[in-house]
Amino acid sequence: MGRPIDARGWIFEVRDEVATTETWLRIGNLNSWSRNESESEESADTTTFDSVGYYEQDIMQRGATIEVEGLYSQVTTGTPDTGQAYIDNEWAFRLGADSRGRVRWRHITQKVWILWDATVTPGEQSGGHNDKTSWGAKFTRCGKPGTAPVTGGTTT
Template identity: 85%
Template sequence: MGRPIDARGWIFEVRDEEASTETWLRIGNLTSWNRNESENEESADTTTNDSEGYYSQDIMQRGATIEVEGLYAQVTTGTADPGQSYIDNEWTYRLGADSQGRIRWRHQSQAVWVLWGATVTPGEQSGGTNDKTSWGATFTRCGKPTTAPVTGGGGA
C-alpha cells in the first residue's frame, strides 16, 4: 500500500503566452485546491425496455475543473506573485479563441506534469479587518489532457 501524499505538495503553473520562449509561472501562496473530473460531464440515457428496469447511460462528454484558492501575494520587491499577476492582468481579459491558455500541475513527488488547455475564471477577492486578502481562480479544461516529463527542476 502506498503512503498518502500531502495536499500542500501540489504545484500549479500557468504558461505565459506573451513570452517569446516557453515560460511557466508558478501560482504562489495557495491555501487550498480542488480538482473535479466530472465537471461539465454529459451523458446520454441508453435505457430501453430491454434493460429490464435497470438504468443505462453512455458518457458523451468529459469535463474537468481545477479551483485554486489562496492569499493575494506580493513578493518582497513589492511586485505581485507572477502566476497570480499573469492570471489577473493578462489571461482574465482574453475573449473568444484567445481565452484559452495552458495550465500544468503535479505533486512535488511526481516526475510528470499534467497539462490542460483551459479557460480561467477569476475568483472573488475579499477580507475583513484582521484578515489577509483572499485570491482564487477556476480553470476549466478544454480538450483532452496531455502529460510531459519534469525537466530542469520543473519550475518547482
C-alpha cells in the same frame, strides 16, 4: 499500500502565452485546491425496454475543473506573484479563441506534469478587519489532458 501525500505538495503553473520562449509561471501563496473530474460531464440515456427496468447511459462528454485559492501575493518590493499577476492582468481579459491558455500541475514527488488547455475564471477577492486578502482562480479543461516530463534537473 502507498502512503498518503500532503495536499500542500502540489505545484500549479500557467503558461505565459505572451513570452517569446516557453515560460511557465508558478502560482504562489496557495492554501487550498480542488479538482472536479466530472464538471461539465454529459451523458446520453440508453435505457430501453431491454434494460429490464435498470438505468443505462453512455458518457458523451467529459469535463473537469481545478480551483485554486490562497492569499493575494505581493513580495516586499511591491511586485505581485507572477502566476497570480498573469492570471489577473493578462489571461482573465481574453475572449473567444484567445481565452484559452495552458495550465499544468503535479505533486512534488511526481516526475510528470499534467497539462490542460483551459479557460480561467478569476475567483473572488475578499478580506475582513484582521484578514489577509484572498485570491483564487478556476480553470476549466478544454479538450483531452496531456502530460509532459519534469525537466530542468529538479523535481520541486
